[in-house]
Amino acid sequence: MKQQSDGDTLRVSAIAELTAANANAFRDETRQAFGPEQRNIEVDLSQTMAVDSCGLGALVALHKTTAARGGVLRLLNPLPPVQQLLELTRMHRIFEVIKE
């Protein structure tokens, strides 16, 4: 997992999976890296092969973290199975999903 600050946005990438096994660690590490001056989080899902309901829970937690600062959580380039999951759980309406 890589973290990179870009102005008011924290970018997280190189995530192999977002599941019960690592969701809590992902959430906590991302929150730690989220600088006090930052408002938005971008999660690059282009390399994420698996997301489950716990992974979704972590994303919801981060969404709340950004919303508290008036920012947004953006999900970048989810793979088709992950996109399906987001749609199935209507999460694509909550998160900003960007396909580049």
Next chain:
Amino acid sequence: MPEISGASRPAALRFALPCELNQVRQAAQTVHRFLMEQGCGEDILTACDLALVEACNNAIKYAPESARARSVGVEITCGAGQLEIRVTDHTLGFDWPERVELPAPESESGRGLFLIQSLMDSAQYLRGKGENILVLRKSRSSTGAKQESPPGAPMDNDRLITGLLDEVSSCYESLSAIFRYSTEQSKIKDLKKFARRLLTDLSAIVSAEWFVFRTVQNQTQIEVLAASESALDMGSIIYRGENSDSGFLEAEAAATRKTVLFDENRELAGADPLRLKPRSRGLVFPVFVGENFVGTLTLGKSAAPGGSTGRTFTASQTNVIATFAQFLAIQIVNARLQEELVANRIIARELEIAGSIQRSLLLKELPQLPGFELAALCRSAHQVGGDFYDILKPSEDTALLVIADVMGKGVLAAMFAAILRAVLRATPELNSQPAALLTRVNQLLFDELSGVDMFITAQLVFVDAKARKLVVGSAGHCPLLVADASGMKSLSPEGMPLGILPDTVFASETVELPVNCRVLLYTDGLTEAMDAAGERYGQDRLTDWFRKTQAQARPARDLQEELANKLAQFQLKTGLNDDQTFLIMTG
């Protein structure tokens, strides 16, 4: 290592997943590869991946500390048309919600069950003791399923394993359901509701669409106790005897005590209730408890369009049906025994009431007659009988001795005894004429007695102490025995029991009573008394004893005690089986 078997035919994959969250991904990949090898399309792979992961996550997250060392069981069976995922957990289990709803968007958890439900065609959570199984099924129809091997192909290992899995899981389902019902058994109030619920569950387990459960009534009919829909709740079917509904499937199963299988090609008799379910296939299953036939259970489902051949229920499903049916039958038998117990208690109470009526009729003190002595005994078999005796005193020097036996037992018999006693006492003008008195009593009581199919035998003996003679009238009662120095007479003046004919004519006889005479009035309980060998005390034994009492003058009370002892001795081992009443007069 996971065992993967059979890449081209219906295949099974089974492995144990360590109880650790970081092992789930790898397990999902194993299953993914397996399903890909079976030719599952992308959609199915994605859905199964996620559903399996969610199921395994739950199995691991909620495992109690004590179960951490136990692995989670994962079994995948992939047939041509459908695949099934079974995840066995060792958690405390939970109630699968009737509707799984998506939680609020801001909720960080609670989407697992929703995902499983949405991605799979069916999800069933079977709870057991110490372990639970989540059964997920998904149809493969959208992805160009492979052909199943032709019928008749030899059963290979894969099929065998699949079969065994089926068998084990079916047993498991029925067992855990029975565990649940057993705990409820003590609170079954409504047998019909209970049966309906149990059979609704059974239908779900064996994939039946409808059911009818009939129980035996009167040894010849089977009546609906529970049915899946009210239209099927149609009256009774006679399975035995001349008017039997032969040809009806349920009657056939009841009469032959054999399972009857049917399918859409079976011609049903004109009025067979199962015609309500046309184009059905299924079975009628006779239900027993031990040797006793309890009823029939019919389960059915619609025949598949195109009419596939093969069995409607698999062998393991049939086993499950048998297990449930047996369980239900035992409950029914138990409930009926309970009802009988209550009925017996009511009867016992009734007899108790009747017994107290009867006791109230007996004289507390016997009136005496100048120059004569009287003694009497009335012993009741069980709580009550219809025997009673009475002694009326129309005047200082006369007495009317009464002995009667009302046929039947219980409150009604006791009531008639009370009525007879009252009528006799209310007719003092006829006390000295036994035949006329019996005629009057018969007229008064005939309608009431014949209305309830009862009758009374009675003997009236009018004694004139001054004139030393007696007049006897009898309504079908045992003979009157009179003994004196000249010998013994047995008197049975003509007369039918009271309540048989409205206009019976009663005769009477008059005999002299010399000094040192004895008179015995008794009921048939004496002569019918039986010993252990089944021999009756009989008229001869009684008359022999009575004849011998002449040897010396003895008070009536002595004779009464002696006869009572003789009778008690005779039936020492058998006990009293009928009322025994007698009246002795000496003088």
